[in-house]
Amino acid sequence: MEQAGSSLIDFDKGGGVIPVVTQDYTSGRLLMVAYMNREAFEETARTGRACYFSRSRNRLWRKGEESGNHQTVREMRLDCDADTILLRVDQHGDQAACHEGFESCFFRVYDGGEWRTVDTRKVDPAKYGAAYGHHKPAA
Amino acid sequence: MEQAGSSLIDFDKGGGVIPVVTQDYTSGRLLMVAYMNREAFEETARTGRACYFSRSRNRLWRKGEESGNHQTVREMRLDCDADTILLRVDQHGDQAACHEGFESCFFRVYDGGEWRTVDTRKVDPAKYGAAYGHHKPAA
Numbered sequence: 001m002e003q004a005g006s007s008l009i010d011f012d013k014g015g016g017v018i019p020v021v022t023q024d025y026t027s028g029r030l031l032m033v034a035y036m037n038r039e040a041f042e043e044t045a046r047t048g049r050a051c052y053f054s055r056s057r058n059r060l061w062r063k064g065e066e067s068g069n070h071q072t073v074r075e076m077r078l079d080c081d082a083d084t085i086l087l088r089v090d091q092h093g094d095q096a097a098c099h100e101g102f103e104s105c106f107f108r109v110y111d112g113g114e115w116r117t118v119d120t121r122k123v124d125p126a127k128y129g130a131a132y133g134h135h136k137p138a139a
Numbered sequence: 140m141e142q143a144g145s146s147l148i149d150f151d152k153g154g155g156v157i158p159v160v161t162q163d164y165t166s167g168r169l170l171m172v173a174y175m176n177r178e179a180f181e182e183t184a185r186t187g188r189a190c191y192f193s194r195s196r197n198r199l200w201r202k203g204e205e206s207g208n209h210q211t212v213r214e215m216r217l218d219c220d221a222d223t224i225l226l227r228v229d230q231h232g233d234q235a236a237c238h239e240g241f242e243s244c245f246f247r248v249y250d251g252g253e254w255r256t257v258d259t260r261k262v263d264p265a266k267y268g269a270a271y272g273h274h275k276p277a278a
Contacts, residue, residue: 005252019158021169028167030160033223045249076249080237084172086245098219106225110184110215113144 006042010083017053018083022097025074025088031097032105034061036085048073050087067128069093094123099133101125145181149222156192157222161236164213164227170236171244173200175224187212189226206267208232233262238272240264 011018017035024031034052036044040060043051050071054061064070071089078085091097098105100121107119125132150157156174163170173191175183179199182190189210193200203209210228217224230236237244239260246258264271 005249005254008254019172021160021172023167023169028162030162030169030225033158033160033218045252077245078247078249078254079172079244080239080241080246081244084244086169100219102219105218105220105223106216107219108217110144110217113184115144115147115217 005045005078006038008082009038009041009078009085010081011038013083017055018085020052020085020087022050022071022087022089025090029104030106031071031089031091031103034063041085044073044087045076050089064093066132067093067096067099067125069096071097096122096125099125144184144217145177147221148177148180148217148224149220150177152222156194157224159191159224159226161189161210161226161228164229168243169245170210170228170230170242173202180224183212183226184215189228203232205271206232206235206238206264208235210236235261235264238264 009018017037020034020036022031022034023029035055037053040051040053050063050073052061052063070092072092073087073089075088076085095103097103098107101123102119103122104119107117108115109118148157156176159173159175161170161173162168174194176192179190179192189202189212191200191202209231211231212226212228214227215224234242236242237246240262241258242261243258246256247254248257
């Protein structure tokens with residue numbers, strides 16, 4: 001079922017996907033940046049749960065499907081160029097949006113020419129199983 | 140002059156550019172999403188002023204160069220995949236990060252299948268001149 005609001009979004013510019021910025025509704029903390037294709041957007045709009053498109057796995061990625069760290073959408077916004085979405089969400093599960101077990105993917109700060117990890121890991125992602133995450137396992 | 144922190148960033152994945160999310164340091168409001176190439180990142184790191192790469196104009200875009208709405212960087216963060224940057228900034232000038240004159244590019248909310256403008260324009264962008272903005276003039 002097509003959502004009316006989907007037709008305004010310019011998916012063509014990015015070859016079928018658009019960037020999606022996800023922010024914690026309560027704290028305003030930037031949690032992650034991911035991508036959606038039209039199907040992911042429409043599922044998110046319909047269900048109220050964040051569904052992205054995984055470029056590395058080339059399929060819909062229902063956030064939390066492995067970890068339980070799902071996100072319920074409190075508000076969706078669209079930018080001026082209609083090619084970027086903002087999701088304002090409640091983060092569930094272990095409160096770790098990042099596949100490395102941090103609350104936010106942005107856990108490193110630029111400091112004197114280097115990137116320094118300043119956040120504390122919320123959870124060891126190993127608890128979600130060996131196949132967890134969107135990276136290929138190390139060789 | 141190469142910045143040490145630049146080498147860690149994966150510019151290749153996006154064909155030489157990475158998405159950059161810009162957030163108001165004080166309010167936490169998401170202001171805009173733009174792109175940087177390596178040169179834009181290095182200039183931003185060196186000067187403390189947000190410099191992006193305009194994909195439509197194919198050149199460095201020193202934010203505020205036309206409008207005076209420049210941004211000073213309070214903090215830069217890098218995500219887990221090293222392919223997205225977060226800038227936490229002070230927005231100057233007319234407090235309008237968006238080229239349409241809004242504080243934030245994300246001035247439309249999804250509401251019942253439609254995108255509804257919920258923010259109030261801060262400034263009429265016509266004041267910056269007829270050539271202002273990253274869109275081609277209407278034919």
